[in-house]
Each structure stands twice: as C-alpha cells, then as structure tokens.
Amino acid sequence: MTASATIEAADRTDEDGVPALRAGPVLVVAGVLGALLLATAGRHGYYMDELYFRVAGRHLAFGYVDQPPLAPLLARAQIAVFGDSVFALRVVPALLAVASVVVAALVVRELGGGGRAQVLAALATSASLATLAAGHVLHPTAVDHLVWVTVCWLVVRLVRTGDTRLWLAVGAVVGVGLLAKYLVALLVVTLLVGLVLCGPRRVLRSGHLLGGVVLGLVVAGPGIVWQARNGWPQFTMASEMSAGFGVEGAVGFLVGQPLMIGLFLTPLWIAGLVALFRRPQWRPYRSLAVAYLLMVVLLTVVGGFSRYSEGLLTVLLAVGCVPAVDWARGVGRRALLGAAVLLNAVTSAVMCLPVLPATAYGEDSPLAGFADAQLGQTGWAELTEQVAAVYRSLPEGDRARAVLLGQNYSEAGALDRYGPGLDLPAVYSGHNSYADFGVPSDDRTVVVAVGVDVATLRPLFGRCETRATLSFPLPHLDQGKEVVVCHDPNRPWDQIWPSLRWIGTF
Incomplete structure (x- = not known):
C-alpha cells in the first residue's frame, strides 16, 4: 500500500460521520510532551504560587480568598502520593497538558479535519506557549486550560450532532473548571452569546441545557457557597488584579495575544479565526469565533490579562490546522509549516520551561526579557x-x-x-x-x-x-x-x- 493510500484510509469517516481519529500519532505527540514536562518538572525550584498551594493543601477548605479549592487539593494529593518535592506538585499539570493535546486533535476531527490536520493540531498545541506554561507548574491555569479546550470540543460536537445531552457533559466540565478558576464563566457567557447571535439556536431550546447549568452549579457549589458566606472576596481579588480600561492596558492586552500561543504559530490561530467566518461548512461553529472577539472586547475594557484568553486561543490554533493542511500541499510549504512548529516549540520552551540554567536569564543576558517565569522558581x-x-x-x-x-x-x-x-x-x-x-x-x-x-x-x-x-x-x-x-x-x-x-x- 502506498503512503497516500495509507493516509486516505486513515482519513475515512467512521460510523459517526467524521474522519477517524489518528490515535497513534496523536498519542505519540502527547506522550513526548508529557515526557518533556516531567523531565524538567524538578529543575530550578518551586514557582512562587506553588509555595502557597503547598501550605494551603494542609488547610483544605471549600474556598479561599483568592481562588476556589481545587489547586490546594491537588497539591495535597500529589504530595501524599509522590512526596514533598517540586516534581511531586507538577505531575498532574503535566498529565492535564497531555490531555489538552488529545482534545485539541478531537476538536479538529469534529470539524472534519483528517489525520494530517489532527496530528498538526497535536504538534501545534504541544508547541504553544500556553500549553507548556499550563503543564509546567501547579496553578489553577493547569486545570483551566484543559477545561476550556474540552468545553469547546463538547460544544462543537453538540452542534454537529444535535445531541443536546452533551449539555450535561458541558455542565460537569464547567463545574470542575469553577472549582479551579472562576474565569471559565467568561467562556460560558461568550459561547452562549455566540450561539444566540450566530446559531444554531435550536441547541439552546433544550431541557438538557438547564440540566447542564444545574449540574455545573452542583459540582461547583461548595466553592460558590463558601464565597457567598464569606462576602465574595473573589470580587475584591478580581478588582485588585484588574487594571481597568486604559489605552496602555488595552494595547498591552492586544499585543499579548500573539505571545500567548507564540509568534511563529500566530498565523495558524488567526487562520482558524478567519476560517470560522469564511468557510460555509463551518457556519454552525462561528460561535467560537464570536466568543473570542467578545472576550477580547470585554477583557480589554476591564483591563484583564492577555493570558485570560489562552484557552480559546488554543482552540482557534487547533481549528487553524485544518486550513493550514489544505494550504501546505507542496514540499516547500510543508517545510515552512514544520519550521514554524519547531521554532515555536523552542522559543516557548525557553520562555516557560527550565531547559537552560537559571543563570541564562540574568540581567545581562539576551534572555532577560523571558526571566519572569524562570526566575520566579529561584531564590x-x-x-x-x-x-x-x-x-x-x-x-x-x-x-x-x-x-x-x-x-x-x-x-x-x-x-x-x-x-x-x-x-x-x-x-x-x-x-x-x-x-x-x-x-x-x-x-x-x-x-x-x-x-x-x-x-x-x-x-x-x-x-x-x-x-x-x-x-x-x-x-x-x-x-x-x-x-x-x-x-x-x-x-x-x-x-x-x-x-x-x-x-x-x-
């Protein structure tokens, strides 16, 4: 059998009407990412927030002034299983990042992307700054990153199949996300507005949607009740972190958008955003693009951080892999695409992972601009x-x-x-x-x-x-x-x- 015939066979649709999942290559890519994250997990030292979560894990509660309960709970569980070390705190974040790579490939599959697009999505997601940052340290973002990608995958699948029972799964995943970080509520709101504006609105006329809302609130209930009983300190924390509207903050947020994925892969997520509007067959999924644009406006107005949009940017990156594969028909274009993934992986690793000695990020180093994440693990x-x-x-x-x-x-x-x-x-x-x-x-x-x-x-x-x-x-x-x-x-x-x-x- 020729190589082209093998690929054609791999891209045949299954009984669900979508291309078969290229599970083998996707899992290999995800496994390599996991191995890299675990191999570097114990280097340098604790990140500043990890020192807090380690102690908070000994004082478990249904909520905290500055966060929901999941990160401290994960800290305690990992220390109990793996011991009290830097490496121990970072096992679960690495596994969650691996899962996000697989889910990104599933997003592509739901949109009709074949084996090449699925594998490219796995590679690009693994090479993105957002994924490496989420997978390296114990932080609410480690959970939040996977939750956002999973919610978007479930919504795309729901829209494609019309199976509104998936609202229950969406609700459960959102509930888990709310136990880690309340930011996922922004994704829910913008996706729902996107469905109202762009359709298909029929998926909103279902009792399963209400069931999903109830299920999500039940899962997240302990943290929400704790916040209510303690005067909603999360709002105080949010106001402390928000810069408010200003030209400087707005420019900083917009400039930060390409950095969340990486400059070399920015054309891919932009291609995904554009394709959601331009491809007639993707009209039912335009709510993803609208959700991102709404999010940009809202976060710019309130002075939010650029990283708040990284989960949805990761989804757009995966979406962009479908038109990218269509574009990369020749050897030259494939080489260019491969180089972009490789260069993005290298720069993201240098920025996020302790692949170099900490001294490489000193004040006199050309890498000093990347020092925040690295030097926060030293001293x-x-x-x-x-x-x-x-x-x-x-x-x-x-x-x-x-x-x-x-x-x-x-x-x-x-x-x-x-x-x-x-x-x-x-x-x-x-x-x-x-x-x-x-x-x-x-x-x-x-x-x-x-x-x-x-x-x-x-x-x-x-x-x-x-x-x-x-x-x-x-x-x-x-x-x-x-x-x-x-x-x-x-x-x-x-x-x-x-x-x-x-x-x-x-």
Whole structure:
C-alpha cells in the first residue's frame, strides 16, 4: 500500500460521520510532551504560587480568598502520593497538558479535519506557549486550560450532532473548571452569546441545557457557597488584579495575544479565526469565533490579562490546522509549516520551561526579557537561609519566643518549606488566605519579618529594627527587601492580626 493510500484510509469517516481519529500519532505527540514536562518538572525550584498551594493543601477548605479549592487539593494529593518535592506538585499539570493535546486533535476531527490536520493540531498545541506554561507548574491555569479546550470540543460536537445531552457533559466540565478558576464563566457567557447571535439556536431550546447549568452549579457549589458566606472576596481579588480600561492596558492586552500561543504559530490561530467566518461548512461553529472577539472586547475594557484568553486561543490554533493542511500541499510549504512548529516549540520552551540554567536569564543576558517565569522558581532557599541567619543572631531567650512573618504568601511558603531544615520557628502571613492558616499565640513576643515595611510594624510593637537586607545572585522579587525584628506586641495577636491582613497581588 502506498503512503497516500495509507493516509486516505486513515482519513475515512467512521460510523459517526467524521474522519477517524489518528490515535497513534496523536498519542505519540502527547506522550513526548508529557515526557518533556516531567523531565524538567524538578529543575530550578518551586514557582512562587506553588509555595502557597503547598501550605494551603494542609488547610483544605471549600474556598479561599483568592481562588476556589481545587489547586490546594491537588497539591495535597500529589504530595501524599509522590512526596514533598517540586516534581511531586507538577505531575498532574503535566498529565492535564497531555490531555489538552488529545482534545485539541478531537476538536479538529469534529470539524472534519483528517489525520494530517489532527496530528498538526497535536504538534501545534504541544508547541504553544500556553500549553507548556499550563503543564509546567501547579496553578489553577493547569486545570483551566484543559477545561476550556474540552468545553469547546463538547460544544462543537453538540452542534454537529444535535445531541443536546452533551449539555450535561458541558455542565460537569464547567463545574470542575469553577472549582479551579472562576474565569471559565467568561467562556460560558461568550459561547452562549455566540450561539444566540450566530446559531444554531435550536441547541439552546433544550431541557438538557438547564440540566447542564444545574449540574455545573452542583459540582461547583461548595466553592460558590463558601464565597457567598464569606462576602465574595473573589470580587475584591478580581478588582485588585484588574487594571481597568486604559489605552496602555488595552494595547498591552492586544499585543499579548500573539505571545500567548507564540509568534511563529500566530498565523495558524488567526487562520482558524478567519476560517470560522469564511468557510460555509463551518457556519454552525462561528460561535467560537464570536466568543473570542467578545472576550477580547470585554477583557480589554476591564483591563484583564492577555493570558485570560489562552484557552480559546488554543482552540482557534487547533481549528487553524485544518486550513493550514489544505494550504501546505507542496514540499516547500510543508517545510515552512514544520519550521514554524519547531521554532515555536523552542522559543516557548525557553520562555516557560527550565531547559537552560537559571543563570541564562540574568540581567545581562539576551534572555532577560523571558526571566519572569524562570526566575520566579529561584531564590527561595537563599531567602530562607538569610532569614535563618537573622534568627540565629537573636539571644537564646528571644529565639524561644520567636515566630516568622512573611509579607506575602510566597515568602511565607518558602520559609515553611525550607525553614524546618534550618530549625526555624513557625511561619505566618497576613496575605490572602494565608492569613486564615493561623495566628501566633500570645506567648510569641518576638517576630522576624521578611518583606514587611518597618513603618507598618512599629505601631504594633514595642520596638522594631532592621537586621538585614535580602540579596540574591539572580534577579528576584525580594531583592533589597528588609528582614525586620520586632519585640513585644502592644496588643494580643488576634487584635493585631487585622492590621497585618491584606488582599491582592505582588
């Protein structure tokens, strides 16, 4: 059998009326991605948010000030199974990224894409910055990324088949997504508006849609109830993270859109967006394109981050692989397409994964512009050692009465992770839900605080003094912050604590 005949056989439609899934090649691509993510999972160190989730996993709740409950639950489960390490926290994110690659190929299949388009979608999704970023660290985005791609696949399948029972599956997936990140509500709203505007509206006239809504609310119910009972702190958090409308913010959001997938693959997702409007056979699926455009407008107005659209951009990337395969008929065009995927994979890996030494992202390096994600995984052990030096300089009596205080959850999380190995005392922080993890007892009258402004502490204690200034060999968020020692709180800790609590980002 010739190569062309083999491909033709692989692209025959199955009993469902769509091309057969090229499961073998797609799973190979997904498996290679998974192997890469797991091979690099333990390098550098914890990302700043992972230090928080690690501690939050010991304080499980139905909700937190800054997030739903799923990320801390995953942290606790992975540590229980794989041990307390950086690698342990990143197993599930890697597996979720692998699943998103498979689902991207399923999106292409539903749209009539054959084997080549499915494999290209798997390759392009694996090579995108969004997928690599979601699969590398434990973060709500790790779940959110897969949820968005899966919801879009289910909606496309629902529209194609007319099987409205799929609304129940959509509701269940959205419910899980709401346990990780409330942003999926934006996808639901924009997709529904897209269906109203572009059709087919008949899929909305079904009791299964209501059933899906109810199922989603039931699954997400614990987190929603927690938010309601605690005064909806997520809205406060959202307002802290939103920049509001402004020309600079709008430009930054729009410029960031190509970066979410990668510059070399931007033509593919743009091709997918355009094809949804131009291809007559894809008219029933135009709600995907409309949803993206609505999302861009909404996020631009409220000052949202560019990364908020990455899930839908991943779907458009997969969609664009169908016209890309049609375009790449000759050897030259196929080589160009392959080069784009490869170059995007390399640049995305350099930006997101610890494939290079951390020193490669120093201030004098040409890669310094990519340093945020990389250097956010460094310096935490060094921070703890510098705080330990201050603690050890205290008289023995002071050490017996001391606690540690981190201004933000990453500082506190780092001290919690590395402090026991240096015989450091208990750690506290007033940042977001870390403030609810415990308050020092009143017999603890000495505080070693890192990152807290001494002007904030002086009104609360008998005396405070700066003992050290943090310094790191590589750029770090805590560079230049002070380590302050305070004695004798002027009120009981439960009365002082509200003055140390704060909600926001850093």
